Amino acid sequence: MTEIQRPGALYQQVAAAVREAILSGEFEPGAPLPSEAQLIERYQVSRPTVRNAIAALRAEGLVTVRHGKGSFVRSEGQPVITFERSVSRARDGQFTTPDAAVTAPAGADRGIDAVVTTSDGVVWGVEVKKFRSRTTKVTGLLLGLAEEEALVCWDRVLFDPTSGAHAMHRTLIPFEVADTVPPLTEASEVSPAETYSILAQAGHKLWWSETVRARMPHPDERTTLRLPDATPILDIARVTHGTDDRPLILEELRTGADRAELAYRITADKGPARRTRA
Amino acid sequence: MTEIQRPGALYQQVAAAVREAILSGEFEPGAPLPSEAQLIERYQVSRPTVRNAIAALRAEGLVTVRHGKGSFVRSEGQPVITFERSVSRARDGQFTTPDAAVTAPAGADRGIDAVVTTSDGVVWGVEVKKFRSRTTKVTGLLLGLAEEEALVCWDRVLFDPTSGAHAMHRTLIPFEVADTVPPLTEASEVSPAETYSILAQAGHKLWWSETVRARMPHPDERTTLRLPDATPILDIARVTHGTDDRPLILEELRTGADRAELAYRITADKGPARRTRA
DNA sequence: TATCATTTGTTCGTATGTATC
């Protein structure tokens, strides 16, 4: 048995003790923690107290628990996949993005709607859905539209077999823009990069603004993205701006933050920096 | 009493019922939920079951609980503060950043070490600390250095009284760089933008790479940043690159994702997009 | 295939402490 005498509730003391044991290296990442029964014995507390302590460590993301097996130190590990949030334009005027360039629906035999290729791997696109919707407060604000304006939307669920990371991607195109640039919605399947190329061919000079937020996932997002406990999601909104800085289309990307990180490249621009507030 | 008959554990059924009540608008954001006793009565379950359900909703970030008062629907609210992650260069060659431009230690009478001003407000810098350290695996990788290389570091805790948002900022300068460009570490207090200006005056042509991650905070981070339950933090690392793309300094910024979001501006660059993996 | 021990998950009951009003 180990003595514990710390401030706060008993279960907090137990949690702190286990936390320090983990951080000190007594329990390696991926290694099993003592079972509940052993922790009860070791700290001389009841089972509810031990479970409360474990629950606290789970909420911190320090520990993961598998029913029937035990508790394990979560291997923090560096993110396995980096989403490089840049846009490139080749000499022929075509745009490319490092991530998720949908090529063709060639995976139908696997029950997959579309194949997504990246520079160094293949990502399967699942459950591609095209539908119509309307702007909400948030999406309307980003697109500079009133609420309840009509939109054309696509949803894609992406999966990277190398890292095991899932992501959800949504494209929202206002009716007004779709009418002005018909090729945008004529094809059944258009990738973000292709969308940019189409807009550029329609005479638009493009740039993009992107906002990044993090939050806990909703239950259905946890299911879709296969997220473990205490895993936040990165919530990215990219607005494509055209001539006169007019917002044209909105893309939303959501992915679990346990495996993914984002990368940006910044260069100094002229004039004083501005600042925005919502 | 309300009937509940859904798949899964009892407490999950209760959680689902309360969740739907919230999302359907039965309970407005900020409004109190029924007390534990009322939920026991309403769903005819025991207290542990009700508490377990509430705990699940807390972990989702949907509900916040105040001891002695009750449970409340958490007002999701749009982020109050947007960190615009850009760098500007004025005609005189001086760099500016939209956020956190440290001006002068004029707040000493308030027990504050430095005052930080922004374009549209004032942010108090607290607990400015300068110290020496060594690269870890992560910071060494970002700076292109081996582990255990010597560094000069600053820590700042930032607070925006308008939004109530806190942030931690750390600057890491390798000894090698500090030796080459002495002004970097001569002053007791140098802001990021001033750092850039100094490096540019030393002949460097600058650009920045930034990686964004999200994770649950450690206990001490929760304390420092005053974060409520189930609030992830945004973890940003910015590397300043100089001539020959050499990594010069590393900045780390951490802030609670409940109030803050990040904003980036992207323009198309030439050539094929690259992709990196950790 | 079936059984069993181990381990975590769920649910009840009960009592007491502490914060808020």
Place this chain on the structure above:
DNA sequence: CGATACATACGAACAAATGAT
């Protein structure tokens, strides 16, 4: 001070997942 509400803690029992026998 008392009433209400959440926090902590203990005990007990059974369910469900896992892995070995």
